[in-house]
Amino acid sequence: MTIDRVELFLLKLPYVHPFETSFGRESDRTFIIVTVNSSGLRGYGEVVAAQRPLFSYETTMTAWHVLEDFFIPLLFQEHLEEPEDFAAAARRYRGHPMARAGLELALWDLKAKKKGFPLYCLYGGTQREIPAGVSIGIQDSPETLLDRIASYLEEGYQRIKIKIKPGWDHDICRRVRLRFPDILFQVDANGAYSPQDGDHLKSLDEFSLLLLEQPFPPYDLWDHAGLQKRIKTPLCLDESIISAETARQALEMGSCRIINIKVGRVGGIVEARRIHDCCRERSIPVWCGGMLESGIGRAHNIHLASLPNFSLPNDLSASRRYYVEDIVEPEIMLTGRGTIRIPEGAGIGITPRDRRIAELALRYAVFTAKSGS
Numbered sequence: 001m002t003i004d005r006v007e008l009f010l011l012k013l014p015y016v017h018p019f020e021t022s023f024g025r026e027s028d029r030t031f032i033i034v035t036v037n038s039s040g041l042r043g044y045g046e047v048v049a050a051q052r053p054l055f056s057y058e059t060t061m062t063a064w065h066v067l068e069d070f071f072i073p074l075l076f077q078e079h080l081e082e083p084e085d086f087a088a089a090a091r092r093y094r095g096h097p098m099a100r101a102g103l104e105l106a107l108w109d110l111k112a113k114k115k116g117f118p119l120y121c122l123y124g125g126t127q128r129e130i131p132a133g134v135s136i137g138i139q140d141s142p143e144t145l146l147d148r149i150a151s152y153l154e155e156g157y158q159r160i161k162i163k164i165k166p167g168w169d170h171d172i173c174r175r176v177r178l179r180f181p182d183i184l185f186q187v188d189a190n191g192a193y194s195p196q197d198g199d200h201l202k203s204l205d206e207f208s209l210l211l212l213e214q215p216f217p218p219y220d221l222w223d224h225a226g227l228q229k230r231i232k233t234p235l236c237l238d239e240s241i242i243s244a245e246t247a248r249q250a251l252e253m254g255s256c257r258i259i260n261i262k263v264g265r266v267g268g269i270v271e272a273r274r275i276h277d278c279c280r281e282r283s284i285p286v287w288c289g290g291m292l293e294s295g296i297g298r299a300h301n302i303h304l305a306s307l308p309n310f311s312l313p314n315d316l317s318a319s320r321r322y323y324v325e326d327i328v329e330p331e332i333m334l335t336g337r338g339t340i341r342i343p344e345g346a347g348i349g350i351t352p353r354d355r356r357i358a359e360l361a362l363r364y365a366v367f368t369a370k371s372g373s
């Protein structure tokens with residue numbers, strides 16, 4: 001499976017609705033699509049780094065630089081074809097997991113297409129439909145939030161997640177629970193609180209939350225462990241978990257009872273599966289988090305979430321949840337059961353719209369073994 005060329009496309013897509021977290025509000029998303037080409041087949045990956053270094057230190061421009069100057073040359077210099085081999089070789093470079101993941105995902109897609117299998121068959125997935133949850137950003141008013149929740153419940157989503165921050169938390173949760181007493185309901189702080197907010201966060205126990213996600217900043221396993229001892233709501237870590245090693249450390253310290261796995265955050269499928277297996281051995285549930293991906297990244301997430309320990313509803317919404325027009329066909333759709341079916345075609349199982357991707361490209365580059373770029 002000799003790699004003929006690698007392509008990078010920088011794209012921007014507008015959101016259906018602005019999306020606000022404790023980091024701020026955004027109305028569109030800029031991201032990178034990676035393609036790996038071999039013998040007439042093309043594998044697709046997505047780099048989930050954003051324009052600004054908020055969720056992560058990575059950005060679209062740092063990812064482009066690292067892919068162009070390090071990861072793609074590594075692929076050609078060492079004649080790497082298997083995604084597992086690329087993952088092992090790329091470990092020599094520190095950090096930049098989102099850039100690394102985008103290229104690794106494209107290699108996985110290409111490998112599955114070569115074999116004629118859906119990706120979940122390569123991963124050992126056991127589920128054919130994935131329970132879908134929806135993530136809702138901070139809204140202009142509580143009334144707008146409640147109406148938006150109602151509309152998503154009508155569409156069939158099995159779980160509601162809302163973003164919180166100081167000043168938009170306890171009263172908002174109370175309003176949600178009063179109107180929707182029986183829903184699966186979780187909240188995500190994106191690290192907006194400090195250990196001094198422990199008593200306030202403990203007050204969220206009264207709302208029977210499925211989980212409280214990432215209350216403190218990334219990498220703070222110690223203070224998360226202290227908070228988990230004080231509250232009954234299960235803590236879930238996201239930004240803090242960057243590898244199977246940090247997952248193991250967090251669980252041994254009692255820093256959380258649930259882990260959110262994001263492929264881009266941990267550097268690819270190889271590491272995501274290691275985290276999944278680490279948690280499964282300890283009977284710790286996991287779920288697949290989203291980064292507002294296009295249909296390409298979303299399809300990759302769906303295949304990952306087929307693994308058996310993804311036992312909670314995932315942030316795997318339909319394409320129309322975020323984008324008026326996606327870059328794949330068919331678009332990702334929600335079933336009437338509040339699930340998303342795993343595509344059965346080879347690789348990611350859906351067809352990227354190459355012409356639309358090319359038309360949307362703000363920047364494009366092609367790399368070959370012969371030319372370098």
